[in-house]
Amino acid sequence: MKHLRAIEDVMTHAVISVDRGTAFKDIVEALRMWNVSALPVLGQDGQVVGVVSEADLLLGSQGPEEAHDTTAEQLMTRPAVTVMKDATIPTAARLMARRHLKRLPVVDGDGHLVGVVSRGDLLKVFLRPDEDIGAEIRELIMYQLVRHGSAEVHVHVANGIAYLNGSLPDPAMEDIVVRAAGTVPGVVDVKADFTTPVSA
Template sequence: MKHPRTVDDVMTHAVVSARLDAPVKEIVQSMRRWGVSAVPVLSAEGRVVGVVSEADILVKVPGEDSVGSVTAGSLMSAPAVTVSRGATIAGAARLMGRGRLKRLPVVDEDGRPVGVVSRGDLLKVYLRSDAEVAEDVRHELLTHLIPEGDTALTVRVADGAVTLTGRLPESVSTDLALRLARAVPGVVDAAAEFTTA
């Protein structure tokens, strides 16, 4: 994986969903068939209006006698927490953390599903090689902070931990350089040993 920045870079593009009137049995069959633990529920217009999870089914279905009459619309958690495909990986992770969610439906501008992003998808950025992470950090710093032609910057990465050394222009703070480095997907920590220009 190279240069992941947004949810679109890591999400699963296939979406398993349910209609509002889908019965419990159909939802469970879809979950089992596709190996997912939750499905977005779609309105008649195809917009995500809620999510049905395994927990929703286990907690809200009163018993076997009522399974045939319970639908996605009565089981779903609503409104659905969704994310746009252009959202940052860090932003999606914060959204999941706040809601204690395992996955988020990814929607287009009209609220229609275009994918699903899971915790596992977001963790893929930590599988990137140190060389890829170093290249991205160097690119960010040279693009946003370091004047063209001033390449007295060294970026070392070991197991996702970044160390910045070299010369930093007087107009640029070390804190800003570290913030930019830490924002690169796959960076777990950053430290700097700069000299000023």
């Protein structure tokens, strides 16, 4: 079973990019050919130095003559808004929502481009089979409860909703278990019904 926890798990690895000197017309052609709305701009070292979008092209278009001499470096938005490949899926979703972006370049620790993540990529986690989600929840919860041999947790997932029941040795553990289940990509809600010892 493949866990979907980080951006590198859902991003598109085959990425189209341009360099600083790419001409206006070539950028337009690349956007049209690959059916994307923006492209990362790379420096000589392969690091992302900016992003050029359809909006940048429209704003930078002054007419046929001027456009012919315009390059990606003149048009691009900088600094580029990027996300690390090991960032969590919710982190990227919040960043895209806050910046009103449809796509984000994904970079490694040195700032080199390794992929691109789109809104659609982030939504893929909600198409995961319930069986995969349930298996990941069980694995995660067992890790959380490894020191509590008396804990017994049953997991059932239907339409992305995780149903948890069983017995826990400490009432405070219910919140821990529910929170852990809620972090699993693809979970849309968690419903819990545990029995715990009654305090004297």
